[in-house]
Amino acid sequence: MFGNKKNKIDEDFVKTEVTKIDDDDVTIAMDSQEEVDDKINNSGLLQKYSELAKVMYGMLKDYRKGIYTKVPWFTIATIAFSFLYILNPLDIIPDFIPGLGYIDDLAILTFGLRFIESDLHNYLDWKLEHQDA
Template structure:
């Protein structure tokens, strides 16, 4: 994701939208490949812990999308999820992650924007996932 190579401004909605617009299928594949590292970082980071379960669901969404199992999401949703997950993974942030109390503030900001944008599609996906699970159990 080119836009993440040079971070000079605190991420805001425009910064995040610009990153989403530049997201590629290769970025989605990169996020999936780094799932374990990203999930660990979210689960172990103070401010981000509340996103641990959401991160798992976001990974399920992009993996189901890439497998062609669930394609009812617009590309924007997939790109937004990928942007948020890869942003968290980035080792070089505007605010370094090792600074106690502040280190994950920029990651939290990006994840907050992404969560707001995907909320409706997230609920649709979870409803579909529950129906799919019930169907498979019959």
């Protein structure tokens, strides 16, 4: 799923992999929310992203429902890719390696968030404006 194991994790790697995400991948990511939440909350390195993951899942759900459409496909694909990468136990650095297994997951989330930060802010602003409606 994630290309050659020799790939280094950098912005170009993430951008390239995000372009391969399709609608079925988004569905898989959405259907795996509980597993992603568990992995984030139970891995020391990723815990700080717990609240952001909730916002990202909220955006995916509102996008799928058609009630939030002011988001580019690249942002949706980045969120899906990030979650699918976290779920993959045999990614570039396998998760079962103590102390190192989640470093690549952290890198993917960090790069992904850098790409979509303004879209997440826009989504949160939209949520605040529409929560009373």
